[in-house]
Amino acid sequence: MRLRPVECAQRKCCGYAVTSEVRMNVEYMKGFLLTAFGVFILSFDALMIRLIEAHSFDLLFWRGLLLSLVAAVWCRYSMPKQAMFCFDAPFIRSSLLFVVSTISFVCAVNLTSVANVLVIISAQPLFAAVMARIFYGEKSPLVTWIAIVISMLGVSWVLAGSWQSPNLIGDLLALLCGITLAAKFVNDRAVSNRNMTPVLISASIMIAAISVVAGDPMALQGNSWGWMLLYCLVVIPLAFILISIGPMRIPAAEVGMLMLLETAAGPLWIWLVLNEVPSTKALEGGSIVIGTLLIHGLIRWRSNRVRVTAA
Template sequence: MEPVVRDKTDAAHARRERVVGTLLMLGSATSFSTIGLFTRATTQPLGDVLFLRGVFGALAIWVVARVFTKQRMTDRANFRWPALTVAGLFTIGMTSLVGAYRLGGVVNVSVIYATIPIVVGLAQLLFFRRRPSPVFWVSGAGVVVGVAVMAGGGLTGGDLIGMALAFVMTVCVAGVILISRQHRDTPMLAASALACLLSSLLAAPFLTSDLFDPKGFAIAALFGIVTLGLGRVFLVVGSGRVPSRDAALIDVLDAPMTPVWTWLVLGEVPAVNGIAGGCVVILAVLLGVRYDRE
């Protein structure tokens, strides 16, 4: 009877791990979805926001790594090329996304970012010769239609620049996903903390006298702790406990949640064509992730 008992115990443990992983991934999506809200809420110059966000994000990740994991920032693995590349991509991507939300509409930017599964599929085709399934191409066509609907109502110059910066972020995150899959021993928490510090270093020459404005300082600090600290930690810890497709499906949910925060807290009502096109994009991506089994 021992094998049966052990099998039941293993199955119960796997179910618990999946539930915990799902909750952590939902926490990641919720935390990361507040980036548009924090970006809009602060009136500090962009350099000040990026500097403070990076410092407090790195501190939050360091605390979690010290208290809840065995990862140390000084481990040699943190300075190998996969970890350094991930840190560089995170730095470019997160800096681009903050600029995107400053310049473009929240719906437009968040929807472009939601196309990560499509970009990953195209990258696998180009670099690994892995041919996507027909479901992938249908999903990609849906994304194109959705973006066309978004643009149908007319886009300002700020929207176009914001969407371009959001696409830079999307490409960077796709690169992180591909490197992480090829090098599963990459210490993602340490790479995320290093990316935070690099973004602060890049922003340091552009600091202004508004850096220590009490309200702006508090918002930027929370920005780093919530979106980079909690968001990245939840993602790293949770994604290892659920199947990769489930992780990708849950991670995409931050896109529709982002404009909800700015609407509820700041009263920013998105344009009708943005909502309609955004729904088409989100639906296409979710269906692609859910049914693309090849």
């Protein structure tokens, strides 16, 4: 039976819509998996900082210097035609935000408990969703907002035990890290058609320049050198390259939600290796955050699956 032209056009349009929907879902899952794997590797960040046992700026110098070299090699290999340095507004903003978030994170880990740092940083989905809505009009689904509110309650529970303790400065630095990291994700998401991995080069050079003045990079001793090389040449470059690629395919608020995986795994590695037991409030608040993340991820996955099936 021959189809009329209108029917042919309708079928072609429907087929294009289905193909487009499937392609979008594949890209979403690719971004989700890349970001999740990057965050899992990053969950060893705090453990490596503790194992190196160095002053914050001594470590930051090597972290910045070696990360810039690895990122430059990666960019030259994977993006030979793309410039490694740019001077437009999104690139500069992303670089500066990465510098602030990195310095505040390393200093926070050395000033307060790892569990507190990671749970407080987990507040970033709230900042990411608000910033994305205000500056770029990116709307997050209702389930994401509900998950963010519940996660914030868990973070507040952790902070409740720190206001009167000497760890307050470290907790506030962790909060600064969460805000600036969320802003970086939103900034990078706004130019999702562009690979922002080269930002790691310029930002890391700035971190090394600041740290060589504020610290003494050659003060590392003994095993610290071995841990530092593993940390700066493998863990950090691989994690941040993956986390730079992932947000090109998924919303900024969901990138922030995936970063909560570090909140669960980071204190676990510290506990297993260094026997640093998280506080009761940190465990309770972290459980709320991680449970919410898992439920949110399941709902979003089912929603995407139903939409593709319907199409």
